[in-house]
Amino acid sequence: MPPAAAGFTSVTTLDEERIRELVRFTARTLDTGQPVPFGALIVHTKSGERLMRATNAVMRENDPSSHAEVRTVRLASKKLKSPSLAGYTMYSTCEPCPMCMANALWARLDRVIFGATIADANFYCLQIHIPAKEVARRSDMACLVEGPVLRELCNTLFTHPNMQKAFRTWSSGREKPGKP
């Protein structure tokens, strides 16, 4: 039987490869003084050409809105000299929060594909509990949101010892791990 009953998914092996590449890129921060588990990547939907990638810089920039997805959209739009990223796909190591998902919709991205979930991240840091798919569903913009993809791999960014140590210094960190 085809897996149609489980629901349609547009996720391809190429999407998975890009999540892997993004995890490797994000993991580079783990050996720095300011490790983060959050990274985002924007590629051209049809050609696959990479436009921009960035990691969370809330601590580095002292800016609570400097989430990886917002930064990547900001840098990508500046590079294109356009506020529209129609024709592009964004990957994120973690499900976009409502701020990031709303920004992705305003940017008119075609697709958003994420690794770990908001619930996964909430085990280590504070979250706003509105699923990215719900934010997209309740908007006027068409954006295909897919995930979790390679969830376990993305979760290794959170469980890395350097990351665990850093979470204890975050203002949004949890003193005690939450319930999974």
Ligand SMILES: [Zn+2]
């Ligand atoms: Zn966010």
